[in-house]
Structure formats: C-alpha cells, structure tokens
Amino acid sequence: MQSPTIWQRMLSIDRRLLYLLLFVNIIVFLIAPIRMPASISPPVQKFYDEIEKLKPGDLVMISSNWSASTLAENQPQLEAVLIHLMRKKARFTFISIEAQSRDISYRLAERLTKTHGYEYGKDWAHFGFVPNLIVAIKGMVNDLPATIKEDVRGTPISQLEVVKGVKSLKDYKMIIDVTPSGTVPIWISYSPKGIPILYCPTSVMAAEAYTYLDSGQITGMITGAKGAQEYEQLLKIEGLGARFANAISFSHVLIIVFILLGNFAMFMNRAQARREA
Amino acid sequence: MSIPYLIAQWQLPQQGRLLYATLVVLGAFVLILGLVPLLQTLPPRGRRVLIVTITFLAGLFFAAEFFLPVDWTAIFPKDDPTRNFLTPAIQPAQNVLQIIGALALGLGTFGLVRLHMRNVVQKRAQWGYSVVLLVAFVTMAIFSILNTLSEKGVVTKTPLLERGFSILFDYTLVQLDAAMFSLIAFYIFSAAYRAFRIRSVEASILMFTAVVVLIGVVPLGAYISYTLLGLPQGPPPENADWWTQFLHSAGLPSIANWILTALNAPAQRAIEFGVGIGGLAMAIRLWLSLERGVT
Incomplete structure (x- = not known):
C-alpha cells in the first residue's frame, strides 16, 4: 500500500x-x-465621545449580564468603562439579569471603585439580580424605587444617596449594556426615549448590532476584547484588553x-x- | 381608582409584619400544594380550558398595557399622563413572575438532587460523579447563601466565609466556566482549517471576506496597513483627489469596517425582520394556545 x-x-x-x-x-x-497600537473604530470612538459628554454627578445605569464564560471579553470592557465613568465623576448603578453576573460585576466594581475613591451607596450601588429584564425595565420606567426596593446589601433604596430623588429610569443620563446575550433590543424597546444606550457585546454578538448603530438606537459600541483595547488606548491605560487583544x-x-x-x-x-x- | 392600582398600593400592616408575611407565604404554599391535586382531578378538557384561559388573560394584560395609548389624561384628568390604567399592575406582575421563576428553580433543584441521590443510593453506573455533584452543590449553596446573608448584614462575615466563598466562586466556578467556554476557540480553529476550502466561487468570496475581516478587526491589521505599508490613517482631507481618497480607505481596518457596516448590517437587518415576524407569529400561536404541546 x-x-x-x-x-x-x-x-x-x-x-x-x-x-x-x-x-x-x-x-x-x-x-x-x-503591544500593537489599535486603530480606533468609529463605534468605539462614539462610545468614548458619549461618555465624555457626561457631567460630574450624572447617573448612569449599567446592565451587566455576563458570566464567567465571556469574562475574557466583557471584563476588560467593563473595567475600561468604569474607569472612564469614574474619571468623569459620574455616579452609576448596576443591574443584572444573569445570576452569576450579580456577584461578578459587584465584586469587580467593589475592587475598582476602592482604588478610585468611590464610596458604595454614595457614588455607586448594585441593584442585584432581576429575573426578567422586560418587566424590570418597564417597572423602573414607571417607578424605580418600587421596582428595585433594595440593593444587594439589603439597604432600602430610599436610603441610598446615589439614587436620592430618582423616581424613574428617566432620571438617568445613560444606559450601558455589557452583555454576551441579546439584551440590547430590550433596552432599546422599553427604556425611556432620549437616553443614549451604549453597548458592550462579545465579538460574536457585535455583527447583529450594526443595524442599531446605523439607526442611531445605539450611540456607541465596544466590540469584545479588541474594542476594550481600543478604549484603553483612548483612556491611555493598559488593562486586560490590550493583552487579550494581542x-x-x-x-x-x-x-x-x-x-x-x-x-x-x-x-x-x-x-x-x-x-x- | 383602578383595581390594579389598589393591588399595587397594597402593603402589609407595619405591626406584626413578619408574622403576616410568614402567614401569606405559608398560605400561598398550601394553596399551590392544594391546587396541584385539584388540577389533577379535572378532566383533560377542563384542564385545557383553564390553562388556555389563564394564558390568554396573562398575554392580554401585557399586550394591552403596552399598546393602550399612554396619555389617559382625557379620560382620567387627575391621573399621571405617562401611564395607563394597567401600568400600576406591572410591578405586582413582576413579583408574580419572580415567584414563578423561583418555583421553577426550586423544582429543578429538587429534580436534580433526587436524580443524583437515587444514583448514589442504588450505586448506578458512575455514581461517583453524582457524589461529586451533590457535595459540590451543598458546599457551594451553603457558602453562597451565607455570603449573600453577610452582604445584607444578617450574619457576620468571618474570614473563613470570605476566603471559602472566594475560593469556591472566584477561583473555582469562574475559572471552570471560563475554561469551558474558551474550548470553543479550539473547535473553531479546527473547523476553520477543515471547512474553509476554495471549492467554488461562493466559497472563495466567503473565505476572502473572512480573511480580510479576521485581520482587519485586530490590531495586526492596523499595524500591517499603517505601519508596514505606510497607508494614511483616518478620513481623507476635503477636496482630496481620488487616489488620496483610495489610499485612505485601502487600509485593512477600513475595509473590514466597510464589510461590517455596508454588507453585514443590511443582511442582519433583513434577518432580524424575518426573525421578528416569525417571533410575532409564534407569540400569537402561544398566546392563543394554538401551539401543539402547550396544554
């Protein structure tokens, strides 16, 4: 043979x-x-520019829906975005429809905020896990304190300084969705009109989002770890994104x-x- | 004042709140336990009618709340113009959904534990894995529940609890989950090597496009285009000749971006329209219990 x-x-x-x-x-x-410098893609530049427009004290809702399986892409994105928000002295609150993300995002934010002098309850808070995003958004649009009731630490929302005077989602200046799943169409459909939505998908989900970018329903997008590297470059920091993108x-x-x-x-x-x- | 509004406003009395809450939970539990045998006694036709009616009413509530005109000030002048008469009931509906979700989770957990307990007791094939699952399940549940309670200040956060939860969650669960998902990269590599073959014109176009996007979206594409080849970066200056314009858009990142926005986006939009119409049709079938196997 x-x-x-x-x-x-x-x-x-x-x-x-x-x-x-x-x-x-x-x-x-x-x-x-x-380390190879990345070329900044237009969606990342728009994302950066939108956060640059925030004023100190502006309130941002971060929808963190990723678990450990997409950590390599979503963690660098969230870290870079949080650093930018803290540089702009913006306040932020988290919400998760992924049970694991409730802990991951809370622990990540706790670690990062400590190094930037942010105080829990005053500058940021985590609303924890909600099982149904559609109902949660609709509830928050109508009456945020009645929908959330308490944060992950069991503190009644009325006692959280970060959301003092906040009646509904309409009082927020921006929504950021960090997710590997199709949650952004839900935010587009049910969130109050006029609040910019920024999107941090995994690379595999990004292709679907170009239609929303085109229509202006999403203001900016950070695509996976590669997008995180571009964002880190704009922030002039070296985080996980640069290493992962390499x-x-x-x-x-x-x-x-x-x-x-x-x-x-x-x-x-x-x-x-x-x-x- | 509408009934949904009254339901939304209903609160347990402050005095003896814990007792009332316990009684309500126990009452609901007994009611559900009692409902199951009651449903079993119903003939299949009666059961179907009941399920179809509840499904229809639940669907009707969400559809009506979403589609009814928002501004009701003409009909209810004193009402909030941003909500219709069903909107206050959205919050109780969310609570109901959460309870149903929790029941489903409890049911799933019970089924899982029962299956693996049976494996261990009857020493079925590979019963050792069931022991591992049960031990891991109980350990993780204990540490996770205690950690959540400590965050709420119900129990003290001891160093053992903190360290134990960190080892189980950060250094075990998170890492295993990430490792499992990252295995996909290896399959993609193997599949790409075997599948991307130039066997036809269509396959050649697909492969060429994939290669351009693969390189164009990563920093290497920018390095090759702007550092090695020296192509100009960014948009061309105003009134630039066609050659300058061409050079500005000839970099791999620009081509990859053009493919994603000019070719991919319209195709995605068409797919999403199709999926949306399909989803609507499926939702109507489910709502009206026309889908086989619903009841």
Whole structure:
C-alpha cells in the first residue's frame, strides 16, 4: 500500500496538533511584551465621545449580564468603562439579569471603585439580580424605587444617596449594556426615549448590532476584547484588553495561515492526483 | 381608582409584619400544594380550558398595557399622563413572575438532587460523579447563601466565609466556566482549517471576506496597513483627489469596517425582520394556545 503524501497528511492533520499550536500561540502572546497600537473604530470612538459628554454627578445605569464564560471579553470592557465613568465623576448603578453576573460585576466594581475613591451607596450601588429584564425595565420606567426596593446589601433604596430623588429610569443620563446575550433590543424597546444606550457585546454578538448603530438606537459600541483595547488606548491605560487583544490578533493570524495551508495542500493534492492519473 | 392600582398600593400592616408575611407565604404554599391535586382531578378538557384561559388573560394584560395609548389624561384628568390604567399592575406582575421563576428553580433543584441521590443510593453506573455533584452543590449553596446573608448584614462575615466563598466562586466556578467556554476557540480553529476550502466561487468570496475581516478587526491589521505599508490613517482631507481618497480607505481596518457596516448590517437587518415576524407569529400561536404541546 502506498504511503500517504505530505499533502494528504496535511489534509488529515491530527486535530490535537492544531489544539496544541493554538494553545501555545495564545500563551506566548498573552505573556510576550508585544503591544500593537489599535486603530480606533468609529463605534468605539462614539462610545468614548458619549461618555465624555457626561457631567460630574450624572447617573448612569449599567446592565451587566455576563458570566464567567465571556469574562475574557466583557471584563476588560467593563473595567475600561468604569474607569472612564469614574474619571468623569459620574455616579452609576448596576443591574443584572444573569445570576452569576450579580456577584461578578459587584465584586469587580467593589475592587475598582476602592482604588478610585468611590464610596458604595454614595457614588455607586448594585441593584442585584432581576429575573426578567422586560418587566424590570418597564417597572423602573414607571417607578424605580418600587421596582428595585433594595440593593444587594439589603439597604432600602430610599436610603441610598446615589439614587436620592430618582423616581424613574428617566432620571438617568445613560444606559450601558455589557452583555454576551441579546439584551440590547430590550433596552432599546422599553427604556425611556432620549437616553443614549451604549453597548458592550462579545465579538460574536457585535455583527447583529450594526443595524442599531446605523439607526442611531445605539450611540456607541465596544466590540469584545479588541474594542476594550481600543478604549484603553483612548483612556491611555493598559488593562486586560490590550493583552487579550494581542493573543486574539495572533490567533487570527494562526487561523489564516492554516486556512491558506489547508487550501494549498488541497490544490497540491489535486494536482498530484491528476498527474498520477 | 383602578383595581390594579389598589393591588399595587397594597402593603402589609407595619405591626406584626413578619408574622403576616410568614402567614401569606405559608398560605400561598398550601394553596399551590392544594391546587396541584385539584388540577389533577379535572378532566383533560377542563384542564385545557383553564390553562388556555389563564394564558390568554396573562398575554392580554401585557399586550394591552403596552399598546393602550399612554396619555389617559382625557379620560382620567387627575391621573399621571405617562401611564395607563394597567401600568400600576406591572410591578405586582413582576413579583408574580419572580415567584414563578423561583418555583421553577426550586423544582429543578429538587429534580436534580433526587436524580443524583437515587444514583448514589442504588450505586448506578458512575455514581461517583453524582457524589461529586451533590457535595459540590451543598458546599457551594451553603457558602453562597451565607455570603449573600453577610452582604445584607444578617450574619457576620468571618474570614473563613470570605476566603471559602472566594475560593469556591472566584477561583473555582469562574475559572471552570471560563475554561469551558474558551474550548470553543479550539473547535473553531479546527473547523476553520477543515471547512474553509476554495471549492467554488461562493466559497472563495466567503473565505476572502473572512480573511480580510479576521485581520482587519485586530490590531495586526492596523499595524500591517499603517505601519508596514505606510497607508494614511483616518478620513481623507476635503477636496482630496481620488487616489488620496483610495489610499485612505485601502487600509485593512477600513475595509473590514466597510464589510461590517455596508454588507453585514443590511443582511442582519433583513434577518432580524424575518426573525421578528416569525417571533410575532409564534407569540400569537402561544398566546392563543394554538401551539401543539402547550396544554
């Protein structure tokens, strides 16, 4: 029996070898101190410009709906956005429709706010987990204190200084949705008109959101870890986004190289078969 | 004053509030427990009529609340112009939904524990995994409930509780969850290597577009275009000739952005219209209990 040619072997390459290559590639470029400046995409620039318009004390609603599975993309986004909000001295409140996100976002915000001198209850608060976003938004539009009642620490909302005098979602200046799932159409449909909605999706969800960007229903968008890197660049900080985007960049290169190699092997194999025939 | 408004305003009396709340919860529990055997005694036809009626009324409430004109000042001059007469009942409806969700969660937990307990007791195949699940479930539940209670100031946050929850949540659950999801990247790599083959004109267009977007959206695309090739970045100056305009839009990030906004967005919009109409049709079928298997 004839032994397989190099092209045939390439076409039936062991998938474990591919996995190993990708694994090594990710590890190397996560650790390697290579930093490539990103080109700022228009949706990220719009996101940044919209937050720049905030005045000190403006109230922002952050809908954090991600769990650990999309941490690599949503955590750098949320960190960069929080840093920007704190630089602008804006106040913010969180809400989650993802049970795990309630803890993740609360702990992340607690860690970041401490380093920026933000005080819980006065400058920010977490409203915790709500099981149904549509009903929660509709409730908050009509009567926010009656809908939320208390924060994650069990403090009645009436005692939270950050939302003192706030009657409904209409009193907010901005809504930011950090999510891997399709929650942004719900915010667009049910939130009060005139409040800008900013969106932080995972890369895979971003393609669907360009229609809302086009129509102006979303004011800005940070796409995955790569968008977070662009945002960090605008903020002139180096966070998780830059490191993650680096690994993603070179993973894309690896994928492209192997796609080209696969096609090359296919053509060479066909040519050889034709010659032999 | 409408009935939904009165329901929304109803509060337990301040004195003996805990007792009243406990009685209400117990009463609801007994009612639900009593309703289940009562429903079982009904003939299938009667059960169907009951479920269809409740589904229709629940759907009608949300639809009517959303579609009824907001400004009711002409009819109820003293009412808030931003809400109609059903709006105050939205909040109690949310509470009902939360209770149904909690019941479903409790039911799921009960089913899961019962299944794995049975595995362990009867020493079925791979019963060791069931032991792991039960131990992990109980440990995580204890630490998580205690942590939530400590956040609310009900119990003291001891170093053991803090450290234990951190190890279980931050260093175990979060990491395992992230690791599970990241496995997709490896499958994508393997699938891309095997699937992206130039076998037809359509496949070639797809592959070329994918490669441009793959490189264009990451920093490497900007590096190749603006640093290595020296293409000009940003929008072209006003009154620029066609060559300058071409150079300004020839960078990989610009091409990738054009593909996403000019090609992807219209296609997505068409898909979303289709999905929206399909969703509406499905919602109407569910609302009117026309969908098979609803009852």
